[in-house]
Amino acid sequence: MSHSIQWRSLWRLPLLALVLPALVLVVGLALAQGAQAQSDPQGEAATAVPALDADTWRQVRSGEVDANYRDSRFDSTYNLVNASGETWRQWRNRWVSPYGLIVIGGMLAMIVLFYLIAGRKKLDEPRTGRKLLRWSAVSRSLHWSVATLFILLALSGLTLLYGKHVFYPLFGAGAWGAMVSASKLVHNYLGPFFGILLLILLAKLLVHNLPKKHDIDWFRKGGGLVGKEHPDAGFANAGEKAWYWLLATAGVVVIISGLVLDFPNYGQARDTMQWANLVHGIGALGLTAVALGHIYIGTLGTEGSLEGMTTGYVDETWAKEHHNLWYEEVKESAVPEEQLATGSKEATGGSSPQSST
Numbered sequence: 001m002s003h004s005i006q007w008r009s010l011w012r013l014p015l016l017a018l019v020l021p022a023l024v025l026v027v028g029l030a031l032a033q034g035a036q037a038q039s040d041p042q043g044e045a046a047t048a049v050p051a052l053d054a055d056t057w058r059q060v061r062s063g064e065v066d067a068n069y070r071d072s073r074f075d076s077t078y079n080l081v082n083a084s085g086e087t088w089r090q091w092r093n094r095w096v097s098p099y100g101l102i103v104i105g106g107m108l109a110m111i112v113l114f115y116l117i118a119g120r121k122k123l124d125e126p127r128t129g130r131k132l133l134r135w136s137a138v139s140r141s142l143h144w145s146v147a148t149l150f151i152l153l154a155l156s157g158l159t160l161l162y163g164k165h166v167f168y169p170l171f172g173a174g175a176w177g178a179m180v181s182a183s184k185l186v187h188n189y190l191g192p193f194f195g196i197l198l199l200i201l202l203a204k205l206l207v208h209n210l211p212k213k214h215d216i217d218w219f220r221k222g223g224g225l226v227g228k229e230h231p232d233a234g235f236a237n238a239g240e241k242a243w244y245w246l247l248a249t250a251g252v253v254v255i256i257s258g259l260v261l262d263f264p265n266y267g268q269a270r271d272t273m274q275w276a277n278l279v280h281g282i283g284a285l286g287l288t289a290v291a292l293g294h295i296y297i298g299t300l301g302t303e304g305s306l307e308g309m310t311t312g313y314v315d316e317t318w319a320k321e322h323h324n325l326w327y328e329e330v331k332e333s334a335v336p337e338e339q340l341a342t343g344s345k346e347a348t349g350g351s352s353p354q355s356s357t
């Protein structure tokens with residue numbers, strides 16, 4: 001029996017080894033094509049601003065203002081201002097930046113407050129020492145790749161949006177210049193990889209995240225925070241499903257708007273890119289705030305969760321308390337932890353494809 005299960009899980013390794021280089025190749029080719037398109041100044045000029053013809057200049061000289069241009073000569077600066085660009089700038093600087101900070105800062109404050117009041121959610125019963133396979137090696141690799149890329153994108157994105165106010169006064173123009181160009185490169189090149197890996201992760205987890213009737217009850221009981229009772233949950237509880245569907249909707253919008261910004265020379269005009277920038281910023285800042293909650297729950301917040309995503313296995317007690325319906329399905333496949341420690345973990349029967357993901 002042990003051998004048949006070992007063979008069954010072996011196919012996953014070469015699959016991963018093939019899929020990742022293929023992804024690198026596809027994204028590399030797309031980036032190279034995008035870079036080539038960007039090196040065409042004619043094409044860029046055609047999409048950057050509305051046509052500057054004789055009529056436009058006549059209109060500018062007359063001091064007349066229209067939807068495309070504003071002339072700021074009355075402020076004695078004598079600048080010709082692109083009106084829609086100015087509107088975008090105002091939206092970004094007056095709304096997206098400050099409210100993004102409020103949402104992320106508010107989430108951090110709520111997490112600290114919650115931890116101070118409620119503390120860590122410990123297991124009610126002692127551990128049994130018997131383990132259930134929850135996350136396969138492929139799922140764990142996908143999860144940690146997506147998480148690492150997300151964190152790098154969040155840090156570089158936050159530097160692009162807020163860094164000027166922090167690093168410029170701290171380190172001066174030279175260091176800030178290097179930081180902002182490094183952030184831009186990291187953000188532009190890692191974004192597409194994040195997009196592809198997130199879509200694969202979402203496809204792999206879909207089956208566990210379909211809404212069920214008991215999810216409503218889970219929300220009504222605040223995921224077990226209201227009262228002592230643990231609400232019913234299958235492989236994924238309703239809170240995890242909410243995180244999943246947020247990634248599948250807002251996450252996908254952030255990816256698509258990011259691609260619109262990443263490859264500017266596929267015909268999209270400046271107005272489209274300004275919209276993409278606002279949508280991308282709002283979506284990404286919102287996701288970053290919720291990701292902080294996810295990271296808290298997955299680490300400090302809940303005893304026993306992180307070990308599932310690092311080792312692949314969870315204790316029976318954790319499964320029973322947090323995912324009782326899933327536990328009922330897989331309880332027969334529990335293995336003593338000593339057996340896992342001796343390295344014969346695959347020889348357990350716990351790696352049935354239906355029971356873990």
Ligand code: HEM
Binds near residue numbers: 201209241309
């Ligand atoms: C350091 C950062 C992170 C930590 C410590 C962490 C931790 C975890 C843990 C422990 C689980 C398993 C929960 C369970 O077994 O029920 C999990 C699941 C998951 N994580 Fe993370 N995570 C991190 C970042 C992220 C990020 C950035 C994303 C996406 C952008 C993400 C997406 C997911 C998804 C989709 C699931 C599955 C939930 C489901 O089944 O619906 N994680 N994470």
